[in-house]
Amino acid sequence: MEQNKENFKEKLAFGQQGEKLIAEKLIKKGFNVMPLYQFSDELAPQIISKKQNYISPDLICFKNGKSIFIEVKSKKKWVNFNGIIETGCNYKHYKHYKELAIKTNLDVYIFFNHVKGDFQGIYYVNVLTDGRYWDGVVNGSKIYNEEYFWNRKNLKQIKYN
Secondary structure: OOOOHHHHHHHHHHHHHHHHHHHHHHHHOOEEEEEEOOOOOOOOOEOOOOOOEEEEOOOEEEEOOOEEEEEEEEEOOOOEEEEEEEEEEHHHHHHHHHHHHHHHHHEEEEEEOOOOOOOEEEEEEOOOOOOOEEEEOOEEEEOOOOOOEHHHHHHHOOOOO
16 A cells, blocks of 8 residues: 555554554553654654664653663554464564664663454564564565564563453
């Protein structure tokens, strides 16, 4: 699907709704939450270091003297790969989150807010948990960006209520 200004705005609003929902759930669980937004919705937030800038996760959360990063992905469907139900994210972003976890020695989690179909709910995984790389190739042609997926059975779930 060609990206245009209107569907970009729709996707952005959909993602921001998911971020708000996840932040509210974490606050109810006793976390203090700081959204990591830039001044413009068109720019992904960054964490700047001496050697490299990293794509920043959406939230930093604090509880009991511990800090964690959380990236939120709102999804309308799961991936069925050879009978295994999976969800995932852009591989480039995944690599940044993984490197950030290693460099900072802080936990980085990806929260998946699945809003439609079977297995609706909020699921999460530590970015250091092994998953499956996909190169974006279908029938010999590269038609998607590279992605990184996790089996639904390896995710933890938070109930909506």
